Amino acid sequence: MGMTRTLLECSLSDKLCVIQEKQYEVIIVPTFLVTIFLILLGVILWLFIREQRTQQQRPGPRDIAPVPPSRDLSWEAAGHGGNVALPLKETSVENFLGATPALAKLQVPREQLSEILEQICNGSYGPILRANMNTGDTSKPKSVILKALKEPAGLHEVQDFLGRIQFHQYLGKHKNLVQLEGCCTEQLPLYMVLEDVAHGDLLNFLWTCRRDVMTMDGLLYDLTEKQVYHIGKQVLLALEFLQDKHLFHGDVAARNILIQSDLTAKLCGLGLAYEVYTRGAISSTQTIPLKWLAPERLLLRPAGIRADVWSFGILLYEMVTLGAPPYPEVPPASILQHLQKRKIMKRPSSCTRTMYGIMKSCWCWREAGRPSPRELRLRLEVAIKTADDKAVLQVPELVVPELYAAVAGIRVESLFYNYSML
Numbered sequence: 336m337g338m339t340r341t342l343l344e345c346s347l348s349d350k351l352c353v354i355q356e357k358q359y360e361v362i363i364v365p366t367f368l369v370t371i372f373l374i375l376l377g378v379i380l381w382l383f384i385r386e387q388r389t390q391q392q393r394p395g396p397r398d399i400a401p402v403p404p405s406r407d408l409s410w411e412a413a414g415h416g417g418n419v420a421l422p423l424k425e426t427s428v429e430n431f432l433g434a435t436p437a438l439a440k441l442q443v444p445r446e447q448l449s450e451i452l453e454q455i456c457n458g459s460y461g462p463i464l465r466a467n468m469n470t471g472d473t474s475k476p477k478s479v480i481l482k483a484l485k486e487p488a489g490l491h492e493v494q495d496f497l498g499r500i501q502f503h504q505y506l507g508k509h510k511n512l513v514q515l516e517g518c519c520t521e522q523l524p525l526y527m528v529l530e531d532v533a534h535g536d537l538l539n540f541l542w543t544c545r546r547d548v549m550t551m552d553g554l555l556y557d558l559t560e561k562q563v564y565h566i567g568k569q570v571l572l573a574l575e576f577l578q579d580k581h582l583f584h585g586d587v588a589a590r591n592i593l594i595q596s597d598l599t600a601k602l603c604g605l606g607l608a609y610e611v612y613t614r615g616a617i618s619s620t621q622t623i624p625l626k627w628l629a630p631e632r633l634l635l636r637p638a639g640i641r642a643d644v645w646s647f648g649i650l651l652y653e654m655v656t657l658g659a660p661p662y663p664e665v666p667p668a669s670i671l672q673h674l675q676k677r678k679i680m681k682r683p684s685s686c687t688r689t690m691y692g693i694m695k696s697c698w699c700w701r702e703a704g705r706p707s708p709r710e711l712r713l714r715l716e717v718a719i720k721t722a723d724d725k726a727v728l729q730v731p732e733l734v735v736p737e738l739y740a741a742v743a744g745i746r747v748e749s750l751f752y753n754y755s756m757l
């Protein structure tokens with residue numbers, strides 16, 4: 336259009352017209368091209384930044400975790416701990432199993448696992464079994480827990496399961512974490528062999544304390560304020576241990592704590608800690624009951640050990656109420672809106688002001704306002720000195736697991752079996 340108009344208005348000898356025409360070519364066209372180039376550059380940059388953010392956050396329906404020092408399976412394959420991360424296409428399950436020398440010294444000969452005693456429940460990998468393991472002395476077989484990988488399993492599942500065993504190996508021993516005894520992974524079916532914490536989980540223990548049961552297998556089904564602190568302190572020691580390894584648990588709750596007859600507490604359910612370890616984030620497929628989660632996790636923001644501290648406050652509530660579901664008046668799906676109004680649970684009648692003060696410090700909306708596991712443990716150690724060691728916590732109502740599950744927002748299958756055992 337501009338060119339045509341110029342030609343019509345000018346004679347051929349008109350120099351100004353020539354200049355005008357060249358202006359069009361020399362100034363406007365390059366300007367136009369530079370503008371297009373800049374827009375394209377901007378779009379590419381924007382796409383790049385967006386991709387980077389997505390990779391950092393890895394959104395999932397439940398959580399986004401911070402990236403701990405990345406020790407993924409290929410790191411271990413490089414000789415730092417094992418040889419798990421093989422290219423999936425190049426190997427069959429059998430070849431793959433043969434290529435995990437790091438697990439060689441953990442192997443328990445299958446014939447030592449003499450007798451499966453019972454299936455405890457279905458875990459995240461498959462059945463969780465109680466079995467007898469021969470220790471050389473036939474009169475004294477040792478009871479162990481077998482976590483089996485359900486079959487048929489694909490290579491990814493096998494890889495994940497072996498990685499999980501190596502994760503236990505990497506964590507090493509801590510008296511408040513469930514201990515790995517070994518594994519059977521040279522052929523299918525695959526087993527992770529764990530110490531048997533025979534009295535089962537704390538939630539069932541708490542519920543049984545409501546009953547008229549005195550002792551069972553050496554465990555006294557009475558709980559005092561002092562014992563609540565004692566169990567809490569052990570859980571915090573386990574969290575400190577994880578924190579030192581730049582990890583967090585992600586699912587601190589009474590259902591994930593195992594209890595021995597001397598009230599030694601052991602944190603189990605390390606599935607999310609393993610995900611943080613291998614992937615730097617919690618996977619989107621893991622569903623954790625919402626009522627135990629810190630606000631940052633409900634909001635799908637990066638979370639860390641102080642989200643465990645929030646859940647620890649809920650754990651204290653569980654203990655002092657002998658296993659009541661948190662926020663009984665709030666439907667599980669409404670918990671975020673409830674917390675956004677800055678509402679927290681009221682002090683249960685069985686809870687002292689000192690203990691409630693500790694709970695409230697765990698339920699600070701801002702992560703930075705919450706104590707670290709160590710600070711919290713020190714507070715518990717002070718509180719324990721004056722805590723009541725005589726009055727037994729009592730709740731007259733028995734628990735109906737289906738009702739509990741609905742109010743707590745938990746799958747009833749994950750609870751019922753254990754409770755019916757008692």
Ligand SMILES: Nc1ncnc2c1ncn2[C@@H]1O[C@H](COP(=O)(O)OP(=O)(O)OP(=O)(O)O)[C@@H](O)[C@H]1O
Pocket residue numbers: 455456457458459460463480482513529530531532533534535536590591593603604605606607753
């Ligand atoms: N070492 C153990 N001793 C006694 N009981 C155990 C032991 N390990 C697990 N259990 C029982 O099995 C239940 C499920 O355990 P756990 O949460 O560790 O399994 P999981 O489903 O494989 O979870 P994750 O993958 O998160 O570890 C526990 O609540 C407990 O009742």
